[in-house]
Amino acid sequence: MPGNKILEVIGLNKRFGGQQVTKDLNFHLYEGDQAAIIGPNGAGKTTFFNLLTGYYRADSGSVLFDGREIAHLPSYLIARAGMTRAFQVSNIFPKLTALENVRSAVQAQMGRAFDLFSRADRIGVAEAEEILCLCRLEEEQCTIAGELSQGDKKKLELALALAGKPKLLLLDEPTAGMSPEETRETMALIDHLNQAFRLTVLFTEHDMGVVFNHARRVTLLHRGEKIVEGSPQEVRRNETVQRIYLGEQQ
Amino acid sequence: MSLDTEAKGRYGWLYGSLDLSVICGLGLILVLLPLFPGEFQVVVGAEVLIMGLFATSGNLLYGYMGEISFGHSAFFGLGAYTTALFMRAFQGPTGEIGYLPFLISIFMAIPVSALGALIIGFFCVRLTGIYFAMLSLAFAELLYYIVFSWYSFTKGDDGIQGLLPPPWLQGTTHYYYFALLVIAGTLVFLWRITNSPFSYVLRMLRENKNRAAFVGVNVRTSMLVNFVIAGAFAGLAGGLWGPFQRSVSPVLLGSLQSATAVFMILMGGPRFFVGPLVGSTIYTVLNAYLTRFTVYWPLTIGSIILIFVFFLPGGILSAVQRWIRASLGHRSKSSACMPVERK
Numbered sequence: 363m364p365g366n367k368i369l370e371v372i373g374l375n376k377r378f379g380g381q382q383v384t385k386d387l388n389f390h391l392y393e394g395d396q397a398a399i400i401g402p403n404g405a406g407k408t409t410f411f412n413l414l415t416g417y418y419r420a421d422s423g424s425v426l427f428d429g430r431e432i433a434h435l436p437s438y439l440i441a442r443a444g445m446t447r448a449f450q451v452s453n454i455f456p457k458l459t460a461l462e463n464v465r466s467a468v469q470a471q472m473g474r475a476f477d478l479f480s481r482a483d484r485i486g487v488a489e490a491e492e493i494l495c496l497c498r499l500e501e502e503q504c505t506i507a508g509e510l511s512q513g514d515k516k517k518l519e520l521a522l523a524l525a526g527k528p529k530l531l532l533l534d535e536p537t538a539g540m541s542p543e544e545t546r547e548t549m550a551l552i553d554h555l556n557q558a559f560r561l562t563v564l565f566t567e568h569d570m571g572v573v574f575n576h577a578r579r580v581t582l583l584h585r586g587e588k589i590v591e592g593s594p595q596e597v598r599r600n601e602t603v604q605r606i607y608l609g610e611q612q
Numbered sequence: 613m614s615l616d617t618e619a620k621g622r623y624g625w626l627y628g629s630l631d632l633s634v635i636c637g638l639g640l641i642l643v644l645l646p647l648f649p650g651e652f653q654v655v656v657g658a659e660v661l662i663m664g665l666f667a668t669s670g671n672l673l674y675g676y677m678g679e680i681s682f683g684h685s686a687f688f689g690l691g692a693y694t695t696a697l698f699m700r701a702f703q704g705p706t707g708e709i710g711y712l713p714f715l716i717s718i719f720m721a722i723p724v725s726a727l728g729a730l731i732i733g734f735f736c737v738r739l740t741g742i743y744f745a746m747l748s749l750a751f752a753e754l755l756y757y758i759v760f761s762w763y764s765f766t767k768g769d770d771g772i773q774g775l776l777p778p779p780w781l782q783g784t785t786h787y788y789y790f791a792l793l794v795i796a797g798t799l800v801f802l803w804r805i806t807n808s809p810f811s812y813v814l815r816m817l818r819e820n821k822n823r824a825a826f827v828g829v830n831v832r833t834s835m836l837v838n839f840v841i842a843g844a845f846a847g848l849a850g851g852l853w854g855p856f857q858r859s860v861s862p863v864l865l866g867s868l869q870s871a872t873a874v875f876m877i878l879m880g881g882p883r884f885f886v887g888p889l890v891g892s893t894i895y896t897v898l899n900a901y902l903t904r905f906t907v908y909w910p911l912t913i914g915s916i917i918l919i920f921v922f923f924l925p926g927g928i929l930s931a932v933q934r935w936i937r938a939s940l941g942h943r944s945k946s947s948a949c950m951p952v953e954r955k
Contacts, residue, residue, distance in 0.1 A: 465812070470829045523827075
């Protein structure tokens, strides 16, 4: 079975006012894993991602990434350490071209953010082009990101997350708003990244078809708590899951 | 070869060439300006240059980083007073000053303004948008009040007079060429910065600060570094201003001074490196020549700004760029490689 735990979350708690949005959450991921988090709206999936990436600070608990405590780190250092995320709604740099979007992200990840005198168009270009090709955006390199189609914006969103060769990729509903064709294409790319580059992937998803076909491990969150965790088959068979989540879908 | 460079090859003459052709044209005029008879246009030219540098530094904050400062005059004034106070300290009994002490006085404006920008910026970069703008204004007003009131050190409302450059630089034309040399060098320096990876970090911040953090950008520190660079070169512009006018006064730190830079940026075009310089040219020349015909200068410039805001959004360079595109006609797919919002 898998080797190192790349992510280990112990006793994570987060409270907004009177509401406990994350409750004693324990979670771990092995290197090379591809896992999904499911749960109804408001289950705390996005909050969990925000806690992992330093956007929110946890009230208590610990997050070990690659053996290092990161719960106290700011977002940019977590990204630099190799945990990046793609957002549910595409969150890009609209007035830069697709290439500039990715190239700038690559440069930031290379630690060149404070390079004042090199030429930006000569650094990290090959890597940026490689990422754009992986994401099937090579034709759109020179398009202003804001003018891309909705589907291509979503691809660029993923491309930004791939800048700097992350170790762990968090995807918040990577196929939301996509056509079945685009969904297949995106999930095939994610599988490819996972298999070819051993990139660890954690995604949230509402589409159960996507979850059960592409995740090797599934975790169900409900009201900020982990209810069930296991292989897709185990989770699918679980009665609690059927009651609180799958049941609602039918 | 990448699509990007391929397109640059085919459209190389247009790619970013607006900046370049404006620099060449304006540069040629500025270099030859003193050869024309009369001295008035040289005085105007010096003002165009110094205010152009000031506005260019302000545009590092607005055009590149997306935050507008209404208090950029703080650093112009800080630089002006630094140079003035150093010059007073170096001056002999009859007000004479050596070349080296004079140069030291001018260039001390850079570190002192940078230090001021570091302190003020530490607070400003914690905010964005209108709050950033208002906090920068508040600090500038604060500094204005200190300079205005601290009579024993700054001579308050009277200002500091008698800032005579060394003999060879006293002539208008000589000082003009001195300023041209310093400012041209500075603009080359800033041009490099605005094409660096750092400038793309600034652009990411302009477009989407939140996202920038998740690709590994330290948002506040990047903003602060830019704030310090902008402040430092606003300070150099201020430093050159004092000996040019032979005096400094608290007005240099006033909100009108900041607003002037904002006007210049908006008139020329914030998305272009030379936009503020073009804006400074328009504003300063109009100011210099229209005031001969009308006493209603503020009314006139107000109307002109209204026209720019309504009919030339993105400034005059943006309009020129649109016009060139339109007259070139057909847009093939690869012409998309010359983005509209190119700096």
